[in-house]
Amino acid sequence: xxxxxxxxxxxxxxxxxxxxxxxxxxxxxxxxxxxxxxxxxxxxxxxxxxxxxxxxxxxxxxxxxxxxxxxxxxxxxxxxxxxxxxxxxxxxxxxxxxxxxxxxxxxxxxxxxxxxxxxxxxxxxxxxxxxxxxxxxxxxxxxxxxxxxxxxxxxxxxxxxxxxxxxxxxxxxxxxxxxxxxxxxxxxxxxxxxxxxxxxxxxxxxxxxxxxxxxxxxxxxxxxxxxxxxxxxxxxxxxxxxxxxxxxxxxxxxxxxxxxxxxxxxxxxxxxxxxxxxxxxxxxxxxxxxxxxxxxxxxxxxxxxxxxxxxxxxxxxxxxxxxxxxxxxxxxxxxxxxxxxxxxxxxxxxxxxxxxxxxxxxxxxxxxxxxxxxxxxxxxxxxxxxxxxxxxxxxxxxx
Numbered sequence: 001x002x003x004x005x006x007x008x009x010x011x012x013x014x015x016x017x018x019x020x021x022x023x024x025x026x027x028x029x030x031x032x033x034x035x036x037x038x039x040x041x042x043x044x045x046x047x048x049x050x051x052x053x054x055x056x057x058x059x060x061x062x063x064x065x066x067x068x069x070x071x072x073x074x075x076x077x078x079x080x081x082x083x084x085x086x087x088x089x090x091x092x093x094x095x096x097x098x099x100x101x102x103x104x105x106x107x108x109x110x111x112x113x114x115x116x117x118x119x120x121x122x123x124x125x126x127x128x129x130x131x132x133x134x135x136x137x138x139x140x141x142x143x144x145x146x147x148x149x150x151x152x153x154x155x156x157x158x159x160x161x162x163x164x165x166x167x168x169x170x171x172x173x174x175x176x177x178x179x180x181x182x183x184x185x186x187x188x189x190x191x192x193x194x195x196x197x198x199x200x201x202x203x204x205x206x207x208x209x210x211x212x213x214x215x216x217x218x219x220x221x222x223x224x225x226x227x228x229x230x231x232x233x234x235x236x237x238x239x240x241x242x243x244x245x246x247x248x249x250x251x252x253x254x255x256x257x258x259x260x261x262x263x264x265x266x267x268x269x270x271x272x273x274x275x276x277x278x279x280x281x282x283x284x285x286x287x288x289x290x291x292x293x294x295x296x297x298x299x300x301x302x303x304x305x306x307x308x309x310x311x312x313x314x315x316x317x318x319x320x321x322x323x324x325x326x327x328x329x330x331x332x333x334x335x336x337x338x339x340x341x342x343x344x345x346x347x348x349x350x351x352x353x354x355x356x357x358x359x360x361x362x363x364x365x366x367x368x369x370x371x372x373x374x375x376x377x378x379x380x381x382x383x384x385x386x387x388x389x390x391x392x393x394x395x396x397x398x399x
Contacts, residue, residue, distance in 0.1 A: 039096060040061070050092075059084040060093065062084040063081040089127075102158040108120075111166075210238035260294055262298070266302055278317070280319065281322075293357060293376045293379070297374070328378045329373070330375075351363075359376040
């Protein structure tokens, strides 16, 4: 017996397929075909009953045929649809000819042209009332009121339909945004929890290694012996690992501020190993940097410096961090032999960080030596510039 999810899967695929058929341009063409059939049917009924002048078919076809332009030119569609209705009004083709104007009003209201839509409805209501009075010999009777209220009611239904659909889409977009924010907060909380667990477990073990190495070094020096180089390296590595775990936990809590501000401190660690590290960080701390970009740039510099110390046969490293063309550019180059470098896990990790942000990474020989150059999207800079320039533009309400 098939699983219930297996029986529902074909139905969901079929429904999604039908939804894809009637969206976008295909939906516009389908609506155009329906409206064109309505207006042509109204004209055909009029032609069979009372006769139809040849020019009368043009306004009946104009309103539906311009509908596919509503996404780019909603005001033009509204004007032409309403104009076609006014032109076909004296022909007396019936209420079906008004359908393109109703759809155009709803679309204009949906796209945000509220003032234009409202004034159009008021104008059409006045024209309808005057036309019915004129046909009745300027005698206000029950039939005139019924015909006028019928058209005015449908005009207001179109107006309200466009506004309600616009508000519904705005509500759905806001709900989706809230849901995404909730997912991000939940993921952040989970990362903090995992970081705490790793910090508590790994820090204890690393601290034991560091203490044991420190005791061994102390005893060796107490015996006037030079401690083994490997033992000194173990103590230093354990110390760095403990600090890195604490920094990672701080970063996951999102309370560490700019990490790029600490590149100079990062370089000082490697200067103590006999490397000359030249740092030039052209980042204004007053201008915000996207948190993910800031963290990725810091980690790329850290990994590139580590690779230079471990694998380079040079003694100088140049670090450059700057902004340009909406991107944060990080470049780390050493004066070692670039041809002897074999890409490893460090470069793979850097590439994964860059790919996650949609940036680019170039690794290989350069003018200075082996060069790591990353270009990361700097989304915070355009936002800040827009805010300084006067904020976001007004929405369609101002139209």
